[in-house]
Amino acid sequence: MTEVIDVIVIGAGPAGMAAASWLQSRGVRTLVLEERPEPGGNVHAGALHGPFGASDLLGKEYAKGAAAAREFARGPVSVCHGCSIHRVDGNTVTFSQGGELRRVAAARLIVATGAMERPMPFPGWELPGVMGAGAFQLLMKQSGLVPGVDYVLAGTGPLLLLVACQLLALGSRPVAILDTNAASPFMAGARHAAAMAASPAAVWKGLGYLARIRRAGVRVIDKVVALAAEGSDSVETLRYWRRDGSMGALPAGLVLCNEGVIPNIHLTLALQCRHSWNEAQTCMAPVVDAHGETTRNGTFVAGDAAGILGAEAAPLSAMLAAAKIALDLGRITAEEADRETRAAQAALARQRRFRAFLDAAYRPGIAAVHPIADETLICRCEEVSAGALRQAVRDGALGPTQAKMFTRCGMGPCQGRICGSAMTRILSEATGESPGRIGNRNVRFPLKPLSLEELASGPDAEQADHEIIS
Amino acid sequence: MNDRPLHATPQRVWFRRADGTGTAASWLTVTVDGVPVRVREGDSVAAAVLLAGNKVYRRTLVGNRPRNPFCWMGVCFDCLVEIDGVANRQGCLVAAREGMRICRQTGLPELEAMQEND
Numbered sequence: 066m067t068e069v070i071d072v073i074v075i076g077a078g079p080a081g082m083a084a085a086s087w088l089q090s091r092g093v094r095t096l097v098l099e100e101r102p103e104p105g106g107n108v109h110a111g112a113l114h115g116p117f118g119a120s121d122l123l124g125k126e127y128a129k130g131a132a133a134a135r136e137f138a139r140g141p142v143s144v145c146h147g148c149s150i151h152r153v154d155g156n157t158v159t160f161s162q163g164g165e166l167r168r169v170a171a172a173r174l175i176v177a178t179g180a181m182e183r184p185m186p187f188p189g190w191e192l193p194g195v196m197g198a199g200a201f202q203l204l205m206k207q208s209g210l211v212p213g214v215d216y217v218l219a220g221t222g223p224l225l226l227l228v229a230c231q232l233l234a235l236g237s238r239p240v241a242i243l244d245t246n247a248a249s250p251f252m253a254g255a256r257h258a259a260a261m262a263a264s265p266a267a268v269w270k271g272l273g274y275l276a277r278i279r280r281a282g283v284r285v286i287d288k289v290v291a292l293a294a295e296g297s298d299s300v301e302t303l304r305y306w307r308r309d310g311s312m313g314a315l316p317a318g319l320v321l322c323n324e325g326v327i328p329n330i331h332l333t334l335a336l337q338c339r340h341s342w343n344e345a346q347t348c349m350a351p352v353v354d355a356h357g358e359t360t361r362n363g364t365f366v367a368g369d370a371a372g373i374l375g376a377e378a379a380p381l382s383a384m385l386a387a388a389k390i391a392l393d394l395g396r397i398t399a400e401e402a403d404r405e406t407r408a409a410q411a412a413l414a415r416q417r418r419f420r421a422f423l424d425a426a427y428r429p430g431i432a433a434v435h436p437i438a439d440e441t442l443i444c445r446c447e448e449v450s451a452g453a454l455r456q457a458v459r460d461g462a463l464g465p466t467q468a469k470m471f472t473r474c475g476m477g478p479c480q481g482r483i484c485g486s487a488m489t490r491i492l493s494e495a496t497g498e499s500p501g502r503i504g505n506r507n508v509r510f511p512l513k514p515l516s517l518e519e520l521a522s523g524p525d526a527e528q529a530d531h532e533i534i535s
Numbered sequence: 536m537n538d539r540p541l542h543a544t545p546q547r548v549w550f551r552r553a554d555g556t557g558t559a560a561s562w563l564t565v566t567v568d569g570v571p572v573r574v575r576e577g578d579s580v581a582a583a584v585l586l587a588g589n590k591v592y593r594r595t596l597v598g599n600r601p602r603n604p605f606c607w608m609g610v611c612f613d614c615l616v617e618i619d620g621v622a623n624r625q626g627c628l629v630a631a632r633e634g635m636r637i638c639r640q641t642g643l644p645e646l647e648a649m650q651e652n653d
Binding site: 100101102103107111113114115116117147149164181182191192193194195196197199200201203204205207208209210211212213214235236237298299318319329331445446447448477478479482483514516 | 560608611
């Protein structure tokens with residue numbers, strides 16, 4: 066028997082927690098599915114067991130978010146931790162937990178899968194020792210680890226600056242920060258002066274990061290247009306090229322790179338929601354209405370999975386989705402929904418204006434602007450290079466599906482999660498079509514590789530294959 | 536340490552604990568390729584493998600190339616590892632538990648020893 070509830074929320078980050086808590090408090094039967102052992106998402110990872118959950122060392126915002134995640138964990142919302150979504154058929158979600166498949170059906174689905182780091186492929190980025198700065202930040206938050214070798218930060222945007230400041234606070238110091246920004250924050254600031262005046266705290270936060278880095282005397286190398294990691298079994302040297310044609314090399318046993326984050330759209334792609342190209346954020350995002358409802362009826366997206374607005378905005382968009390669902394299910398009146406969401410609407414509008422400044426201030430140079438060298442691995446799983454993808458276009462591949470068949474790009478275990486955005490860019494450049502026209506990879510269930518044993522353990526395993534997807 | 540693997544591999548430091556982060560923690564022991572490693576409660580399996588000081592986290596099946604975890608959020612699958620006999624688990628998403636048996640997926644031990652002694 067499939068359990069039937071009101072709402073399934075996928076992801077227990079800031080958006081998922083907020084949506085579920087709000088719905089639960091209004092008597093809407095809600096279940097949260099989360100891959101990690103703890104709530105908090107990426108941004109507040111390590112809230113329960115990490116060493117900084119109850120300190121200000123990583124900043125006041127992390128401390129506040131971690132406290133909220135701990136409160137959520139003590140609260141009444143049912144959460145399945147350590148589970149991964151296997152498939153969604155109609156309104157039924159099948160997920161794997163502890164080596165077994167379970168199935169739950171719900172009237173509405175909220176996708177709160179958050180963001181992932183924007184992949185920024187450069188030659189050697191697959192070498193051990195090169196990792197996302199956000200990935201490293203998770204390791205720091207969960208385990209209290211700092212680099213044990215010389216390291217370099219490379220990329221652009223607020224997250225990279227925040228990680229640099231957190232490392233300095235922990236007594237760790239990078240060899241250098243390589244700034245790959247293809248925009249000018251000061252010119253963007255002049256154009257978005259009104260948005261900045263409306264969000265003074267956010268502006269001070271950013272200026273505080275820059276001041277902290279300058280005070281510490283960390284070497285910042287700007288106008289970097291190309292990177293290459295070199296080493297035999299792991300990275301030893303990070304080579305860089307600057308806009309004026311100069312180049313240099315830095316010793317680095319670790320390279321922590323980040324050019325911002327993009328929506329994690331793997332699930333909404335699999336659900337065949339319509340997606341569109343967001344030029345300001347240089348990424349694909351699901352098309353949603355004012356409440357976060359996608360083109361798939363009854364499926365909502367809350368938080369960064371619908372477009373990057375950050376952790377402060379995530380609970381606000383989650384609230385709008387939750388209120389619309391409560392209204393649809395007849396649990397609140399239109400007046401109540403309106404009253405409850407009015408403040409969130411206004412706050413969200415302010416967040417959007419400030420985000421427009423951030424989008425203009427930080428443009429991902431490596432991922433979106435400067436040329437990608439032919440030898441760069443695009444698909445890390447199947448080890449397909451940018452050159453191989455370009456050859457596929459010359460051989461007649463017009464879009465992601467054909468390029469995938471020609472090269473195996475996106476056919477490994479990650480199923481295109483990492484190479485997807487770079488593949489869209491390369492095909493767009495090679496064909497002259499816009500990224501929006503090139504579109505996304507096709508994603509099919511199962512969403513993650515699972516064993517035959519798990520498959521056989523599933524509820525009516527045979528029937529699942531024959532179900533018609535509504 | 537009776538169960539030290541036959542192929543002793545070169546060690547390498549990737550990360551260290553930040554000062555003061557170990558004091559109030561509860562600790563547990565897992566094995567990585569048979570070698571006991573003490574980790575903090577809340578550490579992921581992937582963190583345990585890196586803390587064990589292995590030079591290589593895993594090798595790819597396609598090109599036999601070395602890889603470390605890259606995304607730490609369940610997206611890239613570069614942290615695939617065997618946990619308690621189940622292969623291809625995402626080590627970054629699983630919390631280490633007392634007594635957990637973790638094995639790296641680096642291909643044949645003999646081959647690995649040859650490669651790492653090059």
